[in-house]
Amino acid sequence: MHESLSKLHSIVGDDGFVTDPSVASTLLNDERGLYSGRAAAIVKPHSTKELADAVRVCFEAGIAMVPQGGNTGYCGGATPDESGSQVLFNLSRMDRVIGIDEQGFTMTAQAGVILAAAQQAAAEHQLLFPLSMGSEGSCQLGGNVSTNAGGLAVLRYGTARELVSGLEVVLPDGRIWSDLKGLRKDNTGYDLKQLFMGAEGSLGIISTVVFRLYPMPRVRIAAWLAIDNIGEAVAVLALLRNQLGDCITSFEFISREALGLVLRSMPRTQNPIDTVHGHYALVELAAFDDGGALNSDFEQALLEAMANTGLSDAVIAQSEQQRLAFWQLREMIPSAEKQMGGSIKHDVSVPISQLCSYSESVVAAMERKFPACRHSIYGHVGDGNIHFNVLAPELMQADAYRRENADAISDLIHGMAMACNGSFSAEHGIGMLKRSELAKFGDPVGLELMRQIKATLDPKGLMNPGKVL
Ligand SMILES: Cc1cc2nc3c(=O)[nH]c(=O)nc-3n(C[C@H](O)[C@H](O)[C@H](O)COP(=O)(O)OP(=O)(O)OC[C@H]3O[C@@H](n4cnc5c(N)ncnc54)[C@H](O)[C@@H]3O)c2cc1C
Incomplete structure (x- = not known):
């Protein structure tokens, strides 16, 4: 091992060989604080050649390798194990x-x-x-x-x-x-x-x-919508798509509870609609001219949605600053959850037509089995992808609640998504966190093919072992 580490050091040089313990510690812990690892070395190659030379050294010596980007992943895919025998490949110097x-x-x-x-x-x-x-x-x-x-x-x-x-x-x-x-x-x-x-x-x-x-769109138009439930969000989106076509770029659902977490924990935030509503959505459109025509088509379509769906109110951003403020409310939800002690995160997708019945059934089942826990539901409704996050009941210690209940809660939420022909990981992947779910829910033939592909490309099993499969 010692000889291989010296070879790695000489390939990436002093700048690419991490020895500072404070830098190392941020790279060896995952974004959510769920995983903490150790590494034989942390290397930061500067070019494809350096990367390839360093990988070859590890391959020849039988050393396991863990690729890492920005280390923001939610499933522990970029954290080495606790053995201290793996080499972490951090790509941050390949930034051109x-x-x-x-x-x-x-x-x-x-x-x-x-x-x-x-x-x-x-x-x-x-x-x-x-x-x-x-x-x-x-x-x-x-x-x-x-x-x-x-x-x-x-x-x-x-x-x-x-x-x-x-x-x-x-x-x-x-x-x-x-x-x-x-x-x-x-x-x-x-x-x-x-x-x-x-x-x-x-x-x-x-x-x-x-x-x-x-x-590049010349103008972006965003609106904050008040809606009764996810089913109405889906109906509003379908109406807007039929009226306005491909210019809709985003459609995000934000439950009242998720917004509440942001308003409680983030300074200088306010609900763009000052009356209380069931839930909210953020829609954004892109225009390639000055946006004037699209703006009036959008207003018309919103009026039609108010007449024909559960859209109860809407505010169109009147300035770029207001548009960004809408987005901040959506993007601050994960940090707000963190400030409240963290959440048990879920990243499920189901066919869009089943999104409403799925969400309502999950909420009902959760209320029966885990009374008093808090929900933070938000996500990419237009993609059938909802983050169904669960927080400990008010005044209860978040870590202890998570330790005791996370597996059972995730089983329920994932199991119900799979029963609706959905996915237990829509966009965050598998990493270490969802390996057992993949083994449980994955199609056996599909899993066998994945193992065969892995064995062909990585016969020694050295590339990010313990992740995905
Ligand atoms: C506040 C917040 C919001 C987020 N929002 C979203 C969202 O809306 N949608 C979404 O999909 N995700 C989201 N994420 C999750 C995360 O940011 C994404 O998964 C992102 O793509 C991970 O990129 P990274 O560079 O941080 O990868 P890392 O966390 O470093 O690694 C993720 C995985 O990719 C592998 N990997 C990294 N770089 C390479 C490489 N060069 N070659 C091979 N493998 C590599 C790692 O081994 C690991 O398995 C969010 C995370 C946070 C913290």
Whole structure:
């Protein structure tokens, strides 16, 4: 081991070999404080070549490797185990946007570029990189692709997978597989890049990505809506889509309880609608002209929704500042939950038509079995994806409640989603956290195929062991 660590040190140099214990400790603990690991070494390669050379050293010495991006993942996928024998590969020094093709609408970037920096780089060319989420100031492109992240604009632009048109990956034995042509059309056999997206670092380390870009909207129009329940949110969205078409980019549900957590714990926040309503939704539209025509179509469509669905009130943002304030309310929910002692998080999806009955059945079952616990329900209604988070009852110690009840609560919420043809992990992945769910709910043939793919690409089982499968 000692000899291999010296080789790694000489490959990445002093700047790429972490020895500072305070830096190490942030990298060895996961975002939610659920997992804490140790590492034989933490390396930060600077280029694909350094990465590949370092991976080859580990492969030859039989050392397990853990890829890490911004370490914002919710399932413990980027944390090494407690043995102290694994090498953590942190990609943060591979942070270069390599190029933007304005005519081809693509961006080529190293995997360690922070998502917000990639958005900014595209914006400097008047282009839109639409992937967007609350963690965008810290998460990295490689992590986004490895988790097939979703976020706030999936309704219009799709998940990370749908934005990728080229990939370069360092395989577990150190070979580099590269397909960075970024072609829209290329039917030459199996589409190998698909394997690495959503694989959570279990099949190789993504080093470079080619993303699709889109025209930059000139105006964004957002409205805060008051609605009775999730079913009405779904009905309002369907009406708006039929009236306004593809210009709707986001549609987020925010339960009264989730908003309440934000208003209670975050200073200078207020509900844009000052009368009390069942629940809320945030809708956003993109216009490619001055937005005037779309604004009046939007107002018309909202009036129609008020007449024909459970939409009871709506406020259209009157300034960019107000639009951002609406989004802040939505994006502050995870931090508000954290401030209240944290939550038992769920990231389920069901067919959109079943979202309402699913949510109502879960709330009823939870009230029977776990009375007094608090719910924070919010999420990407347009994608059928709801974060059904559960907080300890008022005045009860959050950690103790979680330790005692988390498994039973998650069984209930996941089991009911699976019974509706849904998923127990819509956008956060499996990591360490949901391995037992995958083993329990996964299709046996599908699981066998996954194991065979893993064994083919990673015969020594060295790439992110203990994650996913
Ligand atoms: C406030 C907040 C809001 C969030 N909102 C959303 C949301 O709306 N939608 C959503 O989908 N997620 C969301 N997340 C979760 C998280 O930000 C995403 O999963 C993100 O894509 C993880 O990126 P990362 O760079 O932090 O990856 P990490 O946490 O570092 O790693 C995640 C997984 O990817 C692997 N990995 C990382 N980099 C690479 C690489 N280069 N090659 C191979 N494998 C790699 C790791 O091994 C691990 O298994 C949120 C998180 C927070 C804290």
